[in-house]
Amino acid sequence: MQQSDLSETPARAAARLSVAPMMDWTDRHCRYFHRVMSRHALLYTEMVTAPALVRGGALHLLDYNAEEHPVAVQLGGSDPGELAQATRLCAARGYDEVNLNVGCPSDRVQSGTFGAVLMKSPGLVADCVRAMQDAAGGVEVTVKCRIGVDDQEPGEVLPAFLDTMQAAGVRRMTIHARKAWLKGLSPKENREVPPLDYPLVQAMKRAFPDMHLSINGGIATLDEAEAQLAAGMDGVMIGRAAYHQPAEILLGADARIFGDDAAPMTPEAVARAMLPYIEAHLVAGGRLHEITRHMLGLFAGRPGARIWRRVLSEGAHRPGAGPELLETALAQCLAARAGAPPEGQARSA
Template sequence: MYHKSLKNKEKIFAIAPMMDWTDRHCRFLHRQLTRHALLYTEMVVADAAIHGDRERLLGFDAVEHPVALQLGGSDPQKLAEAVRIAGGFGYDEINLNVGCPSDRVQSGTFGACLMREPDLVARCIAAMKAASGDVPVTVKCRIGVDEQDPEIALSALTEAVIQVGADAIWVHARKAWLEGLSPKENRDVPPLDYDRVYRLKQDYPNVFIGLNGGVEDLNQALEHLNHVDGVMIGRAAYHNAQMLTGVDRLIYGDDVAAVDWRAVCEAMMAHADAHVASGGRLNHVTRHMVGLFQGVRGARRFRQILSTESTKPGAGPDVIARAFDEIDFNDLAVAA
């Protein structure tokens, strides 16, 4: 389980929480490609976890383990209640979002703007820890916001949450500019400062420090793991999910057999069948699969079938089979 790896300070590869992307269907797909990577949910606002459709917001397939729930909020009592609710679902980690720069997050006084309030973040973490049992509680943050000095801001936040028992700090190695940049621009425009995260690890050698931001492939991830305890990849892994087939071998040293793509196809068909039978739509599942097989013969037709056929009325799992039939798996073996 993930919490064992975290407490033993083993290296961890994670797929970042991404709003509107890392839902249960995305995570189910990613788990077909890697046994060991830590998967994150989309951010769930504490109020939604308390008052909303809990099964829809928090439910997941047992195959997704290890899986972490990311919560958003700034009220310690509400976050603690959300953690208690999540406890019934069996997550391997609970993470507090102190890094999202979106307008809707700022209006709720949480996300990246909490970088300015380390004492409040510490109170949130303390309350979450008290409610979490033995499930780790972690923080995902930026190196600072707006005019903050990252040397001071990141250390202040880290010190505050470590003092109340935070189990890990995941750092997106960019500032967030809450004035003047859109959320999309905040993912690309502020310069990356990996060295600042490396120095944080040097300052806190006994604390799990993970790095996020701008990591494009597993070779880069391996380089970062020479300096920190964990690496998190987001959009690069989503748009080119085939990269995840190398995680278990390269990151975890697990000499696993090559991915059985026919088994992946069958698993996704079964998953889609259950989702459609419960009233869902096929494209809820297939939209996460479009990024597979980049550069492989048949990939263009694969994408076309998934993108167009899955949105038609009555579309079923056979669409997935037809898409997979277009892929030249011999070419895929050469590419690997």
């Protein structure tokens, strides 16, 4: 099934700015929190492996809140038939996009013969995406990749990889602008050590004008995101900065990236908006820290951030911790902010 006739789907429009799939971070509670801050950004699940869904029956990994739309699921795998079955499950759950991971460099992922190691097998990736498209029922299938792995020459490998993906019917991709080293570097080092090559990724957009290409890797501010869009990229994906400084990225994104003139929320309003969601989660048997661990950076870079983080970090794991802890953290944060000197002035000794 070719995807060239896809119209401007909600996910494609939202891909102008997306929050990267991040293992152990972008679960459904994190995504709900991010959605409170931005109505338009595209949100991704953590990577879900096709074997876990198809062989393990772990369908709970596909749970999400309806408010998260537009939301995409990222799959990991390398068996076309298994990925097709997993894609069918994802489409049935109503996801707006199914993304194939061809970028994760961890040893655990490599042992399953998927992730970044698949950059070495573009023909297999093409078989996978064709099978996924046939099973997707009209939901767009996309790919997230690196610029190359190990000793590959990115300037040669990346355009050939994109050409293969385009021939397989892929019309939207996200490119992490770093090479991945499959041996010798940890996943964390693979996000930091290999040099970024933004010009190469931008050149791919010029070489493949009919493809929707997003750039990922090292982008930490909306200024940088706007610069990438101005350079011709169709979209920007932000990872760690959106998690650790969510207000800095997401509260301004709707206006600056999507042209939405609605007044953005304040961090204080975001915290209060999370209270009904927290209460419902606790009533359902959940724990407070399962949500608040994603909210620790809400006031990052602002007065009161330290006490907000400390109150939640120390108290949310305790038995019986409830919404009142978040209200306490917010009150102490605001009190600290009220006592802070005006911006640009140092507190007197």
